[in-house]
Amino acid sequence: MPLHARILAMVYGGVIALRHWLYRKGLRRRHHPGVPVIVVGNITAGGAGKTPLTIAIVERLREEGWNPGVASRGYGREQAKLPRWVEAGTEPHLGGDEPVLIAARTGVKVRVDGDRFSAAKALAGAGCDVVICDDGLQHYRLERDIEIEVIDGQRRHGNGRLIPAGPLREPVERAVACDFHVINLGDGRDPGVEAGFGEWPMQLRFGQALPLLGGRPRPLSAFAGQRVHAVAGIGNPARFFDMLRGLGIAVVPHAFPDHHEYEAADFEFGSRLPVLMTEKDAVKCAAFHTELHYSVPVSAELPEAFWVALLDRLTQSPP
Known part of the structure; x- marks a missing residue:
């Protein structure tokens, strides 16, 4: 591994540690929107299956009588700092491809904003009684009630090193703090990919x-x-x-x-x-x-026990 990659990873790790310290000491404030917040994310760069899981959570919560909304950064969109409501017909270059997909699949309110707390606050103000934050694990300004780490079953945490020496956005220890660990098994055909202790298996099914x-x-x-x-x-x-x-x-x-x-x-x-x-x-x-x-289209399938555990945790969250 090139020396410059290891040095940059050390610098990156130092910035992360400083950021955590600032929030831990209260020098940077966390903000809660007043309704329960579920953050779906990962500690690795690249896709792990967050969007299918977000859609599945939205659909299940709606079946249980909740009125969920989705907050997202809207990666890659134009005017990235401009808050925007996203609907099925929103142009992807304005709303982001994943938020447009979520809006089209679910029909729920979707808000994109570089500030995930502001997006969550807007959703709460629009009548949503629970906010699912798609890919917001590292956005600490938004206070959350439940954290779900999504893990790619094939790649997992890679070589265990921080960017750019490896795939990690944060140290592996950060994942331990998450409430749920969902491992993406794809279609489940690979016998070498399975959920470990404390992990919930998720399989993807084609429509x-x-x-x-x-x-x-x-x-x-x-x-x-x-x-x-x-x-x-x-x-x-x-x-x-x-x-x-x-x-x-x-x-x-x-x-x-x-x-x-x-x-x-x-x-x-x-x-x-x-x-x-x-x-x-x-x-x-x-x-x-x-x-x-x-x-x-793909849909995420998880064991019923996962939904029981998630709903139980959600009902225990403060209003």
Whole structure:
């Protein structure tokens, strides 16, 4: 490992330690919006499955009679410091791809703001009685009642080193303080990936392929034995490709950087095959999709005991 990477990691670790100390001593203040706050996040850079879990939590809480709202930074959006309400029809470059996806899937109120406390306060003021903060584990200004760490089952905490020497945003010890540890097992087919002691297993299940031009959904089994172009601009594209291969689909993979802003030229693959892409990618392709393009939604499944434990913890949170 290059010496400069180790030195930068030490400097980064010092900044993190100072920030923690300032909050611990009260020199920086935490703020609570007045309704319970659930933070879904991770201590590693890159995707771990936070968005599917956030959607699952929203849907379950609504079934239980809560009125949830989602606070997010809206990574990569224009005018990043400008607070904004996000709806299903919001342009992803204004609202962020993940917030637009969450709004489209759930229909709940979604607020993006660089200041997660301000977003949570706006949601509480709009009638939400619980706030789910998507990717806010390191945003300490927002006081939270429940912390959920999401762990990629294949990569876990990597080499255990801080950025840029490794993938960690914070030391591994930080994860111990979280109330729940959810491990993303993908489709659960990899026998080498399993939940450990104190971890809750989460599996991702595909829905039907949704034509971006509209029309009837197609079961993914209809693509089995066929070659398709698979597009993923997410934190771990390989998981999406492997899940499709697990269904017998012959994948021609096209991996893009996380939060990639697509152009029509990105889809000039040289062959007219069906194009299967993640929901997060699909929300950014409305301007140039064709009859060949499909969005493949995923849903997170967790054991009922997880929901019992989460709801029990939530009802114990102060109003």
